Amino acid sequence: MRHDEVKLIAQALERAGVNLINVTAGWHQAFLPLSTMDVPRGTYVYLAEGINQLVKVPVVTCHRINNPFLAEQILVNGQADMVGMGRPFLTDPEWPRKAAEGRFDEIRQCTACDQRCLDAVFSLKEITCTFNPAALREKQFAIIPAPKPKKVLVIGGGPAGMEAARTLAQRGHQVTLYEKSPKLGGQLNLAAIPPGRGEFVHAVRWLSSELYRVGVKVELGKEADAEMVKKLKPDAVVVATGATPLRPAIPGIDGGNVAWAWEVLEHGLALGKRVVVIGGGAVGMETALFIAKQGAMSADAAVFLASAGALDAETAVKMTLQGPRVTILEMLDRIGQDMGVTTRASMRHHLRLHEVKVVTRATARRITDKGVIYEHGGKEELAEADSVVIAVGSKPETGLYDALQGALPEVYRIGDCVKARTCCEAIEEAALIARKI
Ligand SMILES: Cc1cc2nc3c(=O)[nH]c(=O)nc-3n(C[C@H](O)[C@H](O)[C@H](O)COP(=O)(O)OP(=O)(O)OC[C@H]3O[C@@H](n4cnc5c(N)ncnc54)[C@H](O)[C@@H]3O)c2cc1C
Ligand SMILES: Cc1cc2nc3c(=O)[nH]c(=O)nc-3n(C[C@H](O)[C@H](O)[C@H](O)COP(=O)(O)O)c2cc1C
Ligand code: SF4
Structure with missing residues (x-):
């Protein structure tokens, strides 16, 4: 449903006598990620703001608001009358008290990793928090x-x-x-x-x-x-x-065209125009996305140019997606097997946007100066590459x-x-x- 239609519904609800409207961006129905870490903080506040301008009953905004300064700013700006939070209170149930007492640095912020809350829901596991294992198990984890x-x-x-x-x-x-x-x-x-x-x-x-x-x-x-x-x-x-x-025993791994995912991330190494990442687990996928964005226009540069009228917005967005050509080779039949379901879905969404090619059931056999020879469906094939990045686990x-x-x-x-x-x-x-x- 579009925002314009939701605004009409909100006004109708007010006329019908509701006393508060909580605006979320949808849930399982939403086509965009709502809760994962890649969703910038406060992304969906604009939805509440649009409704708050039209109705007099209090309007609540939520999703990815994990920090007291952001929450306060939303209220000061009049974008919403209240801020709703879910996961931040799993990570730190003392959040409201610490904020009220000005102990901001002591707040343990929700990272939106989803690993032990929403992913746990989807895999029918016990809900708690990655960074606060005492969440919902306070008695077992009491500090004595x-x-x-x-x-x-x-x-x-x-x-x-x-x-x-x-x-x-x-x-x-x-x-x-x-x-x-x-x-x-x-x-x-x-x-x-x-x-x-x-x-x-x-x-x-x-x-x-x-x-x-x-x-x-x-x-x-x-x-x-x-x-x-x-x-x-x-x-x-x-x-x-x-x-x-881990260092896999792949012939050619000592070649000058080979780098390790950890060093690519840590030092932002300059790689070639065509890059093959061996390993499609969490680290391989995240490194592939990191590489795909290297050399493409940054989001800041796109906004800078588009807002000054130097580029139209559509072209600017396209240019943020034009980085090196990246291919992931994964032995298993799916990438991201070691990732939680929510993050895997959003990561796949970004890899698709950046046109990262994914080859599953592909076992790397040799690295040469032309790229990676891999076995796929009983045949050997070449994934052409100027640089090869290893991400096969630890x-x-x-x-x-x-x-x-x-x-x-x-x-x-x-x-x-x-x-x-x-x-x-x-x-x-x-x-x-x-x-x-
Ligand atoms: C790119 C990447 C992405 C990841 N993404 C996620 C994610 O999304 N979610 C997630 O949950 N996990 C993720 N992980 C995994 C997660 O970071 C690790 O599981 C976690 O950090 C393990 O914690 P640790 O303290 O056991 O070990 P480490 O984080 O490896 O820390 C060990 C520390 O010990 C130090 N050390 C080693 N030997 C000595 C010594 N002899 N003396 C003194 N110091 C020593 C090391 O320098 C290091 O600082 C990711 C890892 C990587 C590399
Ligand atoms: C463990 C957990 C389960 C949830 N289950 C549902 C659900 O079944 N339906 C729904 O609409 N929202 C669900 N939510 C979303 C929350 O109601 C809330 O909108 C969201 O957590 C707010 O975003 P925040 O966690 O970033 O503050 C769930 C959230 C969590 C943390
Ligand atoms: S598991 Fe991750 S997303 Fe869930 S509450 Fe904890 S830090 Fe937040």
Whole structure:
């Protein structure tokens, strides 16, 4: 239904005596993503605004409003009379109190990852929140002071290590966290780089600032090894050393035309005009989209030129979609198998817009200077490429955990260093271990 028609219905509803109108953009019926991270915050406020101009009863706006400043601005602008929120209160049930008390930095913002709320609905799993595993399980995840405060070392400053360290400190333990790189966040820093995935920055920011707020001693740029850990004589060690990219045994992988998804994301490497991404999981799909947007006109440039009349809007939008030609090769029969259903659908929508070619049931056999030879339906074919990007998954970093076995009384491991998965498992395992020690 079009906005003009909805406006007529809203006016009719007011005449019929309704006392409030809650405007959402539709749900299963909507052809556009509504809730996923790629939907910019506040995208659908204009729908409520259009109705608010026509009716006198209070109008509520919602969807992707996760931050008190945005909510306040909508009210100040008169775009709506109230702001409705769903997921932000799963991530932080204290959201309204913290906002009212001006404790804005303490608000744990919903990232719109959908992984443990809406995706859970669609896969008939228990609903909670990736970044707040206590959501809807408050009793099981209550924070109970430790009977005996211990000296605990946490190794690794990714989401698992940070969640464990902050919870341990909240329970009264004396906690030191070692992170080998100069910054906290681990892989979540990379996860925040592809287009439409930027909300993860706030998860890193919140976890990092909580570490300092609850008194964790953070040692950045310090790689922990078994000897160093043993010398510090901790009562308990939590190993959260994460994962690193898998290196497939494909002939030609050492060629100058090959790059790794993680380095493409981290450094924005310049690639050729035709790029083949080997691996169509979450990281492969997101990296393919990132590459497809490199070299195309940026959204900011399109608005800048179109609003000045230098380009018509349609041409400007088209130019944002004209990046390198990208092909994804995936062995399985579907891409994005490791992604939640809502994000997979929106990611496929963006890949289609950018005309990224997807070949499933395709096994990469060799990389040459012409591209990737792959096997598909019993025949070998060539996917032409100037650059090839590898995104075939990760392997757990188990070295430190293995070396500490039997050397100290309590050694635990959590997150991707158990098995490379997602933040859901990393944070939940951290939350559980930190309540046990
Ligand atoms: C591009 C990309 C996109 C992703 N997208 C998503 C997504 O949409 N949703 C999702 O849930 N997950 C996503 N993930 C996966 C998610 O980021 C990981 O599952 C999660 O970060 C694992 O957390 P972790 O703390 O166990 O490990 P990591 O994040 O790998 O952190 C481990 C940390 O330990 C440090 N470390 C290692 N060894 C030592 C040592 N000896 N001493 C000190 N420090 C050490 C490392 O430097 C690192 O900072 C994505 C990952 C990538 C790469
Ligand atoms: C776990 C969960 C289940 C939901 N189920 C439905 C539903 O069945 N029908 C519907 O119209 N909206 C549903 N919603 C959407 C909410 O009613 C609300 O409109 C939306 O969450 C608001 O956006 P926000 O979460 O970004 O604040 C659901 C939301 C969540 C988080
Ligand atoms: S699982 Fe993700 S989308 Fe759902 S409430 Fe938590 S942060 Fe928000």
